[in-house]
Amino acid sequence: MTLVRDTVAAFIQEEGHKVDVSVIDESDGVAELLFRTRGQVFSVTTHERNPDFYTLATAYEIPDLARENSNNTETLAIVQGEYPEVHFTMAHDGGLFIAAAQEQPGSPEAFTRAFWDVVNRVRDAGNTAIERIVDRTESKAAADKFINSLTMGER
Amino acid sequence: MNPDDVGDYMLPLEEALDDEGLLFTRDDDDDALRIAFKSEGDRYFIISYRDDPSFVMLGSGWALPAEIDVDDAIDVANEFNVRKKFVKTAVWEDQRDVLFTVELCVSSAGEVRPHVGRLLDVLRETAAEFFDDLGEGDDED
Numbered sequence: 001m002t003l004v005r006d007t008v009a010a011f012i013q014e015e016g017h018k019v020d021v022s023v024i025d026e027s028d029g030v031a032e033l034l035f036r037t038r039g040q041v042f043s044v045t046t047h048e049r050n051p052d053f054y055t056l057a058t059a060y061e062i063p064d065l066a067r068e069n070s071n072n073t074e075t076l077a078i079v080q081g082e083y084p085e086v087h088f089t090m091a092h093d094g095g096l097f098i099a100a101a102q103e104q105p106g107s108p109e110a111f112t113r114a115f116w117d118v119v120n121r122v123r124d125a126g127n128t129a130i131e132r133i134v135d136r137t138e139s140k141a142a143a144d145k146f147i148n149s150l151t152m153g154e155r
Numbered sequence: 156m157n158p159d160d161v162g163d164y165m166l167p168l169e170e171a172l173d174d175e176g177l178l179f180t181r182d183d184d185d186d187a188l189r190i191a192f193k194s195e196g197d198r199y200f201i202i203s204y205r206d207d208p209s210f211v212m213l214g215s216g217w218a219l220p221a222e223i224d225v226d227d228a229i230d231v232a233n234e235f236n237v238r239k240k241f242v243k244t245a246v247w248e249d250q251r252d253v254l255f256t257v258e259l260c261v262s263s264a265g266e267v268r269p270h271v272g273r274l275l276d277v278l279r280e281t282a283a284e285f286f287d288d289l290g291e292g293d294d295e296d
Contacts, residue, residue, distance in 0.1 A: 016193025018176050036176025037195055039272050116195050 004108050005031040005046040008054075011112040012044075042119060046108075054111050056118050057100035059091075060126045066137040067094055075132050083125035099126035164208055165190060167264045168201050171271035194275060197282070203264070211264055213271075214256035215278050219246070223289050228253060231288050235281060241274065242281045255281050 009019045012035050020034040029048025034041060045055040062072065076088040076097060089098045099122050105111040165181075165188045172179050172192055179192035190201040199215045219228055225248050232244040232253070245254045257274050261267060267274070 013178065015196040016177055017195075018178055038276065039175070041176075119195075 004029075004048050004051045005033060007108040008044055008046055008112060009033055011115065015116075037119065038123070040123070042122070051108055052104050052106055054103045054105070055100055056103065056122055057098055058122060058126060059096050059098050060130055061096045062094065062130070063134060063137075066133050069133065069137050071136055072097075072133050075136055076129055079125060079129040079132055082128070083121065086122055086125035088125075088129060097126075097129065099123075099129070163188075164264050165201070165203060167268045168211070168271065171268040174268075175272055175275070194279070197279070199275065199278065209260050209262065211259045211261055211267060212256050213259075213274050213278065214254055215282060216252055216254045217282060217286075219251040219253055225251065227289055228285075231285055235285065239277070239281055241277050244281065244285060253282075253285065255285070 005021055005023075009021050012019045012033065017035045017037060022032045022034070024030045024032050024045075031046050031048075033044040033046065035044075036042070040058055042056060042058045045057075047053050066072065072094060073090055076090065080086065080088050086099055086101050089100070090096075091098055101118050101122050103111060103114070103118055105114055168190060169179060169181075172190070175194075177192050177194055179190050182189045182191060186205060188203050188205070192199055192201075197215060199213065201211065201213050203211045219225065225246065228246045229248075232246050235242070235244045241257045243256050243258065245256070246252075247254065255278050257278065259267060
């Protein structure tokens with residue numbers, strides 16, 4: 001019987017991408033498949049004991065200028081509301097966040113049929129989150145500059 | 156650039172595809188050097204000719220679906236050729252194919268290497284927009 005991870009890995013390779021397969025937990029049959037597309041590394045978690053369940057995730061680095069922004073978690077929550085199938089998790093002391101989608105398509109074959117749609121949804125959500133975080137940072141910087149100019153007064 | 160002097164001058168492009176995490180195959184003959192690869196399931200190629208190694212072309216070819224009118228496709232292609240950076244869109248009427256290509260004049264294929272990701276993005280986005288535009292045209296009819 002073909003392993004779930006082998007089915008998914010073969011699909012990704014057939015689509016043109018190198019795949020790195022790591023078995024995370026042999027007894028539970030959990031594996032992580034890493035591949036790269038459009039300059040971004042994605043991971044797919046597969047479960048041999050539950051071939052109906054997959055997680056597809058990728059990490060986004062928060063730009064330096066936005067890392068100290070206290071609103072980033074709130075911004076992620078707002079964007080997550082617009083992409084309910086994608087979950088964001090802040091990591092590395094606010095230096096990056098993970099965008100992940102958990103899928104229950106019914107079978108490995110069904111998962112591969114929807115594969116690029118899932119990648120696109122995660123990518124759209126992650127890119128939107130980065131744009132909003134940077135936007136809010138720039139807006140805040142502009143507001144701070146304006147407030148500072150008012151409080152300084154005339155010399 | 157003389158290919159006899161520089162050996163396999165397509166190697167930097169293979170390395171760029173490798174950096175992008177893409178698998179590829181080579182299909183060279185007496186006339187041309189060719190790399191074929193897929194990204195997210197779509198097929199692409201890179202070609203250079205032995206008698207003109209300064210010329211490098213990246214591209215992707217698509218069949219026009221039966222429901223798309225060739226004249227509409229040519230109109231969209233012409234509009235893209237006016238507006239789009241890098242990409243040339245050509246409709247092959249008899250074969251009902253459309254070809255999206257980026258043609259470059261380089262002193263070394265290595266010059267292209269840092270830009271391969273961007274060029275693949277524009278090829279991908281142009282093809283997607285081409286078929287989106289034609290789909291929207293059908294809806295409006």
